Amino acid sequence: MYRITERVVLSENIVKTVFEAPDIAKKRKAGQFVILMIDDRGERIPLTIVDSDPVKGTLTIIYQVVGKTTDQLAQLHPGDFIQHVLGPLGHPTEIDGVGTAVCVGGGVGIGVLYPIAKALKEKGTRVVSIIGARTKKMLILEEESRSVSDELHITTDDGSYGYHGFVSDVLRDLIAAGTKIDRVFTIGPVPMMRVVANVTRPHGIKTLVSLNPIMVDGTGMCGACRVTVGGKTKFTCVDGPEFDGHEVDFGLLMSRLQMYSEQEQKARDLCRCGNHDR
């Protein structure tokens, strides 16, 4: 049982939840994730750890409400419990020896990108962040991102805030302007990551993506999270979650993410969450 200590709605459907998990908080490094299961009838879903506080023994997650489980999670308030949390899972992000890094985040992916930018900054890397959302009120973690960046660019698809366009446009401009970039980290919707990888590929800039496919156990036992990277099958839970963006088969990743879309809709329609009285 993992007690929730804080819940903040960051934007229309993006929520931050902080909960107690002292053993995981002690071990967790940037880039790692947990599998959580809200109750004994729940499904197991992977969520990247956004922050951890080893002193308070807490973990922070940020997620978008997209289905029944995330909806149910968003309804849990301080004092409520998550039944099961497994972690920290996956390889931590390799952050050593990067001169200049560009961190490109979109939507809820900004939440996952932030700890990586923070860890890079702590290692003395020059961090340029590009964060974007569909519209201004959906943008999250602006101040946090600014605090760990030497340079921060903001984009919105509708032009309601910052640059009018996509994060990949700003990245393209930076490259065109001759900015020296050693590595790009990009996390966001799969189409966005694919475009970012396509932008950096001709310039040979190493680009890491953090993937969030469907998982069950999260320990390498089931293979639900398999992705094709450089023509080879990899398990995101134990081989990832970060991979070379130039090698990932994004089309396959997208179709596998859609595998249960019908059932997910059905589950959401029948959602027990409506019964939550808070």
Added chain:
Amino acid sequence: MTDRDKTEKKEKKERIPRQAMPEQEPRARVTNFDEVPLGYSPETAMLEARRCIQCKKPGCVSGCPVDIDIPGFVQLVADGDFLGAARKIKETNCLPAVCGRVCPQEDQCEKLCILGKKWDPVAIGRLERFVADFERKSGTIEIPKLPAPTGRRIAVVGAGPAGLTIAGDLVKMGHEVTIFEALHKSGGVLIYGIPEFRLPKGIVDAEVEYLKKIGVKIITDAAIGRLKTIDDLFAEGYHAVFLGVGAGAPVFMNIPGENFSGIYSANEYLTRSNLMKAYRFPEYDTPIAKGRNVAVIGGGNVAMDSVRTALRLGAANAFIIYRRTKTEMPARAEEVHHAEEEGVQFKFLTNPIEYIGDEKGWVRQMVCQRMELGEPDESGRRRPVVVKGSEFTIDVDTVVVSVGTMANPVIPMTTPGLETNRWGYIVTKDETGETTRKGVWAGGDIVTGSATVILAMGAGRKAAKSIHDYVMSL
């Protein structure tokens, strides 16, 4: 007793035929996940037990990996002392309701039963199952008296058959035992792998509860190797560690299209259905593809479990695709028989070489090759050889790849000094389960590769004795 007397005794016993166990009718059972065999009645059990001739040197016991006093418990059944029989079994086996169901008795105790030479062997497995079920249903499960605490702490990694067995044994020796389990439920393969219709989960839960009652501590959601390393466990004051983590990683065939949607490893398919209860979606949140044409690749027990699950999820056609013939199939005869009765279609001498998907990336067809049997290979089975130009396709919308498992690398990767072989399995001294790392033992599938529940339990039993000697010498 002269030979003639012995023969007469056998003849007399044989007047009672081996008692059949009632089962759900095939047509009814493919529509539910309830257990297929229904178990003996007390009368049938006593009748069956009376067939045992109480050999002086019982072959059956030597065939049991955990040395159950088989004639002893069978005699108690014949006498109608079912609780006494349960106590007798539990002297050496803490999971009798499980073993009575999933042990391959035909290759172990029953294979060596003297009656089997001329007639049918005593149905030892069915009797074990009866006794365990009787005890559980009676609600009078006895807690054995435990010796004084030794002050020694032992960490067991993995709450599967090996881990549960060793934990029970070590607690009974007076040690403090904590099991660390990565999943949210204890039982390992008994919970995530073997389906409800073969091993009801309530039974596994009851056996786990028994262990907790005798003092085993179980911590779930604990990914050892990540949350805590083996070094961390020693630093926390554990005197010894047992690794019973299973051969958890699924093997794929690496053929084109294998990552299309609708293609599962058997581990995933069974975990969704058994552990996550996807067959009860949307009452439970985890979904599973309810395919119309389901192909399961492989010929082992796990393949049989998968294909029978597919039928129960509503498949119109459920195929076993196996590259050799029925004779070479590693699955238990009983499982194959059950699958046949339920309408599984077996395609022997057939091997998939590619999958074809639709525009949404969902599998639609499987390209196969015909095979023929050539010379025997190192396993002694005749090697399947491709028949050139024999490619054909089968329409499928769900595929379950059940061609084996390999070692999960996480613990060896994070434990210095722990030697593994070239397949990634942990190297141990055969008899004791001792690894190359001081204070660390291992047993079960992570040492042997995929094997049976009872062999893992046997490994747990042996390691328990060795760990006991070690911690008491500290």
